[in-house]
Amino acid sequence: MRQKKHYGATRILITALLVLTLGLISLPELQAEYGDVVINNYSDESGMRPVVFPHWFHRIRFRCKVCHADLGFKFEAGGNDIDMLKIIDGEYCGACHNGDVAWSVENCDLCHSGKTGTATQVHESTLQKLTTPAGINRVK
Ligand code: HEC
Ligand code: HEC
Ligand code: HEC
Structure with a gap:
């Protein structure tokens, strides 16, 4: 730590x-x-692809305060203990990815889009280089 x-x-x-x-x-x-953040505290071990969080995409749409104060995201890649129960409960990503503010949690592959085995990090490349194709349609 x-x-x-x-x-x-x-x-x-x-x-x-x-x-x-x-x-x-x-x-x-x-x-x-403004790199993408790879979050992989639990994904790999749960058999899910790591999460790629496009930080810049979000930063241009919301104030820092919305996430880092109101929603309590710590300023550290992998520094938040996030799991799906919390997300479905409306915490963290789930405050917006609820089918209301943004598309909902059914779209697993849109968040779990990283290459298996990619460690938690701030990645200084484009989303394309990190992700593998999702191959599913978005569900609102
Ligand atoms: C809005 C983004 C988002 C969506 C959509 C999403 N997840 Fe996640 N999920 C996360 C994040 C962030 C974590 C924490 C990642 C980590 O630390 O490895 C996580 C963690 C997990 C974990 C490990 C922790 C736990 O709760 O057991 C599993 C399993 C998982 N997700 C499955 C799914 C499945 C299945 C779906 C689709 C039904 C899904 N996720 C959709 C963001 C998302
Ligand atoms: C939509 C939500 C959201 C917004 C808006 C947002 N962030 Fe973040 N930020 C996150 C998440 C999620 C992480 C990764 C946390 C994790 O891995 O657990 C993060 C990580 C960070 C980090 C640590 C990783 C790094 O890149 O060094 C910093 C610093 C940071 N944010 C700064 C900012 C600043 C400054 C703004 C406003 C210009 C901002 N964030 C806006 C969600 C957001
Ligand atoms: C403050 C609200 C908010 C939070 C919190 C938030 N998102 Fe988003 N996110 C959005 C919105 C709005 C969009 C755009 C939705 C659309 O295009 O329909 C989006 C889009 C995305 C996209 C697609 C980007 C693209 O290029 O189209 C991904 C991936 C994503 N979010 C992942 C996450 C993950 C993972 C988390 C948690 C770590 C998270 N988001 C937290 C609001 C949020």
């Missing part, structure tokens, strides 16, 4: 430096800072 926190702090520092330097000259580098 301490190891993780330390890593997080280091990462924020590195991020700040990157934004200040690379960000001024290179847009792709800057966009990489």
Whole structure:
């Protein structure tokens, strides 16, 4: 746990430096800072593909406060103890993915879209490179 926190702090520092330097000259580098978060505390061991959370997609639609204060998401990849019971109860992702604010939990593959074995991380690539095709239709 301490190891993780330390890593997080280091990462924020590195991020700040990157934004200040690379960000001024290179847009792709800057966009990489809004990386997808892979969440895999339980998925692999439960036989589900890891969750890929497209952070940037959400950040442009909602204020940070909505998730990080009101819904209680900690600022740490994998730092929230999320499971499906909580989601179905309307916590975490389930506050919106309820068929009302956004498509509902039946769309397993839209969240569990990572490649099996991908560790929890902030990934600095596009969603496409991380995911495997879902091959299902969305259910509202
Ligand atoms: C809105 C996004 C979302 C959808 C849709 C979703 N999940 Fe999840 N699910 C998560 C997240 C986030 C976690 C936590 C991932 C982790 O830590 O590995 C999780 C964890 C799990 C876990 C492991 C923890 C537990 O509850 O046992 C299982 C199994 C699981 N999901 C199955 C499913 C199934 C089956 C469906 C479709 C009926 C589904 N999920 C749909 C986001 C989603
Ligand atoms: C729709 C919900 C949502 C919104 C809006 C949101 N976040 Fe997040 N954020 C998350 C989730 C989910 C995670 C990953 C948590 C996990 O893995 O358990 C995360 C992780 C993070 C992290 C740690 C991972 C990393 O990228 O270093 C930081 C920092 C962060 N968010 C900052 C922000 C900021 C700043 C904003 C507003 C500009 C914001 N978030 C808006 C849901 C959100
Ligand atoms: C504050 C509300 C909110 C929360 C919390 C939230 N989402 Fe979303 N999410 C949305 C909305 C709105 C959309 C767009 C739905 C649409 O296009 O119909 C979306 C879309 C998505 C998409 C599809 C992105 C795309 O490219 O189309 C994924 C994947 C996703 N969410 C996963 C998650 C996961 C995993 C969590 C929890 C870790 C989560 N979301 C939490 C509101 C939320």
